[in-house]
Amino acid sequence: xxxxxxxxxxxxxxxxxxxxxxxxxxxxxxxxxxxxxxxxxxxxxxxxxxxxxxxxxxxxxxxxxxxxxxxxxxxxxxxxxxxxxxxxxxxxxxxxxxxxxxxxxxxxxxxxxxxxxxxxxxxxxxxxxxxxxxxxxxxxxxxxxxxxxxxxxxxxxxxxxxxxxxxxxxxxxxxxxxxxxxxxxxxxxxxxxxxxx
Amino acid sequence: xxxxxxxxxxxxxxxxxxxxxxxxxxxxxxxxxxxxxxxxxxxxxxxxxxxxxxxxxxxxxxxxxxxxxxxxxxxxxxxxxxxxxxxxxxxxxxxxxxxxxxxxxxxxxxxxxxxxxxxxxxxxxxxxxxxxxxxxxxxxxxxxxxxxxxxxxxxxxxxxxxxxxxxxxxxxxxxxxxxxxxxxxxxxxxxxxxxxx
DNA sequence: GTCTATACGAGGATAGAC
DNA sequence: GTCTATCCTCGTATAGAC
Numbered sequence: 001x002x003x004x005x006x007x008x009x010x011x012x013x014x015x016x017x018x019x020x021x022x023x024x025x026x027x028x029x030x031x032x033x034x035x036x037x038x039x040x041x042x043x044x045x046x047x048x049x050x051x052x053x054x055x056x057x058x059x060x061x062x063x064x065x066x067x068x069x070x071x072x073x074x075x076x077x078x079x080x081x082x083x084x085x086x087x088x089x090x091x092x093x094x095x096x097x098x099x100x101x102x103x104x105x106x107x108x109x110x111x112x113x114x115x116x117x118x119x120x121x122x123x124x125x126x127x128x129x130x131x132x133x134x135x136x137x138x139x140x141x142x143x144x145x146x147x148x149x150x151x152x153x154x155x156x157x158x159x160x161x162x163x164x165x166x167x168x169x170x171x172x173x174x175x176x177x178x179x180x181x182x183x184x185x186x187x188x189x190x191x192x193x194x195x196x197x
Numbered sequence: 198x199x200x201x202x203x204x205x206x207x208x209x210x211x212x213x214x215x216x217x218x219x220x221x222x223x224x225x226x227x228x229x230x231x232x233x234x235x236x237x238x239x240x241x242x243x244x245x246x247x248x249x250x251x252x253x254x255x256x257x258x259x260x261x262x263x264x265x266x267x268x269x270x271x272x273x274x275x276x277x278x279x280x281x282x283x284x285x286x287x288x289x290x291x292x293x294x295x296x297x298x299x300x301x302x303x304x305x306x307x308x309x310x311x312x313x314x315x316x317x318x319x320x321x322x323x324x325x326x327x328x329x330x331x332x333x334x335x336x337x338x339x340x341x342x343x344x345x346x347x348x349x350x351x352x353x354x355x356x357x358x359x360x361x362x363x364x365x366x367x368x369x370x371x372x373x374x375x376x377x378x379x380x381x382x383x384x385x386x387x388x389x390x391x392x393x394x
Numbered sequence: 395g396t397c398t399a400t401a402c403g404a405g406g407a408t409a410g411a412c
Numbered sequence: 413g414t415c416t417a418t419c420c421t422c423g424t425a426t427a428g429a430c
Binding site for chain 1: 422423424425426427
Binding site: 031166188192 | 224
């Protein structure tokens with residue numbers, strides 16, 4: 001509304017982030033040049049530096065944004081008191097959320113090694129928070145005698161790896177609908193945790 | 198034995214591949230320069246081109262070598278006729294083999310997008326062979342009524358993702374021994390597939 | 395806010411000496 | 413078989429015009 005004539009700042013910024021995310025996911029952070037990103041957006045390379053101090057920060061902000069969206073979306077879900085129902089909710093949430101943002105997921109898992117140590121540490125903290133949410137569900141179910149899990153930490157990591165793996169092959173319009181995928185994974189998750197009730 | 202005096206060809210080649218694998222795993226293919234690899238080995242950059250036509254081929258040969266070692270090692274395992282025992286064998290084999298070669302595993306999964314299309318296709322074929330071996334086990338168990346798996350293809354992909362995920366956190370000398378990890382994962386795999394008998 | 399022009403370093407790969 | 417020297421391209425980032 002208050003946009004000044006000739007100013008495109010409010011639209012160029014998001015377009016830069018979108019182009020960078022797509023290109024990073026496709027070719028990898030190190031293989032993508034600032035010139036490529038600029039071309040994609042339709043501006044000159046120098047203009048990118050009005051929106052990010054450098055390439056590293058651009059990458060980090062994409063990854064941080066993704067992880068914070070993930071945590072916020074998880075927090076917004078209603079979590080059932082029953083651990084089995086809570087685990088089903090987490091399973092379906094994880095598959096749905098990740099399937100809808102495959103580029104961000106890919107970048108956030110693959111480009112960790114290209115982050116400077118300080119940025120890496122911040123992102124690891126966010127990732128850890130997410131894992132802890134799942135582990136808490138497993139622990140409460142274990143205490144209630146509804147799960148049979150020898151090691152909740154290990155089980156949480158195993159489940160997340162399994163669920164995130166969906167992204168390596170799932171494509172909209174493929175052999176299986178997302179609802180079917182969710183159902184089949186929930187079947188495996190439920191059984192793997194020895195869920196009863 | 199027949200090594201000519203002054204010739205180090207038979208030792209330099211493997212050292213180049215080892216250094217490249219380590220560096221690619223650490224920093225990513227695109228982020229590693231031929232000069233870095235040469236420095237690691239203790240030769241000049243130009244000398245690398247006596248052992249590989251270019252950087253792309255060096256990457257591809259590392260990945261192909263890893264996948265062929267994997268398939269050969271799997272083929273060398275004795276596969277029990279009983280599907281449940283075969284699945285346990287596969288589970289333990291996968292964890293053990295991958296834990297022992299974390300760099301090669303990392304590179305083979307992360308650098309697929311940096312392969313030229315022809316090389317990518319060849320590697321996908323090898324990966325597919327490996328997945329098919331697991332799916333065959335699941336199918337035979339399903340036919341025998343010993344597994345309860347709604348979709349063997351999907352289950353095979355889910356299990357491989359879960360098992361390969363071990364590599365993201367397992368470190369020798371950590372909280373859990375590899376034998377314990379194997380046992381806990383086998384417990385989850387067995388239950389997830391609804392194994393009986 | 396975006397452009398052009400450019401500084402400056404590093405990249406892959408090759409030629410020819412030893 | 414390895415080295416030195418070099419070609420040429422491309423990278424990130426900045427300065428200053430409009």
